[in-house]
Amino acid sequence: MALLVAGLVLFIGVHSIRIVAAPWRAAQIERLGIRAWRGIFALVSILGIVLTVAGYGLARRYPVPIWLPPFGMAHVTGLLTAIAFVMMTAAYVPGNHIKRALGQPFVSGVALWAFAHLLANGTLHAMLLFFVFLVWSLIEVRAGRRRDREGGVVYAPGSVALDAVVVVIGLVAWGIFAFWLHALVIGVRPFG
Structure with missing residues (x-):
């Protein structure tokens, strides 16, 4: 279950930045550039999905x-x-x-x-x-x-x-x- 929670925290966390920290997000885009920001966003999102799927699969073994x-x-x-x-x-x-x-x-x-x-x-x-x-x-x-x-x-x-x-x-x-x-x-x- 810990892996599922970690994946959700990563995936939902990165997708919530615009909601909870829009000025910080804008500053990072300005500092890194939009392509680098999107790349980091995509990598964290993919990691979150992988952990969520793996964690969900493990949790299904012992429902x-x-x-x-x-x-x-x-x-x-x-x-x-x-x-x-x-x-x-x-x-x-x-x-x-x-x-x-x-x-x-x-x-x-x-x-x-x-x-x-x-x-x-x-x-x-x-x-x-x-x-x-x-x-x-x-x-x-x-x-x-x-x-x-x-x-x-x-x-x-x-x-x-x-x-x-x-x-x-x-x-x-x-x-x-x-x-x-x-x-x-x-x-x-x-x-x-």
């Missing part, structure tokens, strides 16, 4: 059950994560209604993904992982909206055609992950 999810919760989680994938996709397709409505669709999608996984997982390590991501993403959504207001950010009007592109790409990505990559990468088949 500590907290509660038993109700029958069928995997299907609710599947539906919510499909929506989350669409939301995350909306962050990268300019001019869609989802991005305009949410402002922070990627992090909002992460929040929904984490919430969905809390519904379907009742072990201590799973609850820790998904609760940390849920809390962080909700804080980041709020901070991002505040940054947008302060910066006068106005998102482009959406188009139905781009909304359709977002939905199709999001659902295809979700399908690939849910039915193939989840078992390969995570070791769990969400739908049996």
Whole structure:
């Protein structure tokens, strides 16, 4: 469990710098340059992911059950994560209604993904992982909206055609992950 916690501290920590230490972040970017900053950010993020995945894998060997999810919760989680994938996709397709409505669709999608996984997982390590991501993403959504207001950010009007592109790409990505990559990468088949 210590490895999981260390990975979460690194990953969430580096992704929280903009929230808790924006002036320090700006000073480091000025001092190091944007490319060096992004490189360091990427290395720490990757290390955090590796430690989180390794720690989660070790914790799964000796699970500590907290509660038993109700029958069928995997299907609710599947539906919510499909929506989350669409939301995350909306962050990268300019001019869609989802991005305009949410402002922070990627992090909002992460929040929904984490919430969905809390519904379907009742072990201590799973609850820790998904609760940390849920809390962080909700804080980041709020901070991002505040940054947008302060910066006068106005998102482009959406188009139905781009909304359709977002939905199709999001659902295809979700399908690939849910039915193939989840078992390969995570070791769990969400739908049996």
